[in-house]
Amino acid sequence: MDSIPMSYDSIPVLEPVSVVAAGHVEDWVTWVFCFLLLLLTLVIVNSRRKFTYIVRALFSPRSRNQLLRESRPLSEWIYAFLFLYDFLVGGVTLYLVISTFLPAVSAHFAPFLLFLTCTAIGAVLYFLKSANLYLLSFIFDCPDDRATHEQNRFFCTTCCSLALLPLAIAAAYTSQYSWLLLYAVLFVVCYLFAWFRTLKLKSSHFNYFEFFLYFCTIEILPCIVIVKLMISFR
Secondary structure, X not given: OOOOOOOHHHOOOOOOOOOOOOOOOOHHHHHHHHHHHHHHHHHHHHOHHHHHHHHHHOOOHHHHHHHHHHOOOOOOHHHHHHHHHHHHHHHHHHHHHHHHHOHHHHOOOOHHHHHHHHHHHHHHHHHHHHHHHHHHHHHOOOHHHHHHHHHHHHHHHHHHHHHHXXXXXXXXXXOXXXXXXXXXXXXXXXXXXXXHHHHHOOOOOOOHHHHXXXXXXXXXXXXXXXXXXXXXXX
């Protein structure tokens, strides 16, 4: 039997599967992006001054102090709207990443169910961290530091989500997921800045052992578990 010649061009190459090229960006994804833009517009139009202070609070102590004088942090409607915005942006981005780079995971979910699952995971992790922070602040008697870190964490999450939305849209509809690398750099910078602000504003009750305990158990451990699960699925 004659052998069939094979060229190197015919050998398949494993590459990330674009959800756009594969036709998996369905109408509901576009509607989610539209809803996020509408939600953000609603916040800006109805509370532009406060929204400006929230965006600048992480980097400007003056804006942070002005915001604290004019509002009750994390207890007004604008904060609820921005929490919803943050969770939905994170959820749709995680959905796009899993659908593209982890098809073995996305194959077990309907697309919209995967999006809801990703959004729920982000929200649950956020509030679990808040619960643990509350517990540690109660044990070590430093409620002021808990409030400071909660505020800075919210400012950090909001700033990152505002930058993430246009990057996620660009990544989804151009199939160029290198856009998300820009977000990774921005997230690291804002994350470190949030911790810097927290430590700078700490009270006399707060010590670095408590910081180390919280950081290792709540910030580092979940990341390690998530990475391990993603590698296992892959």
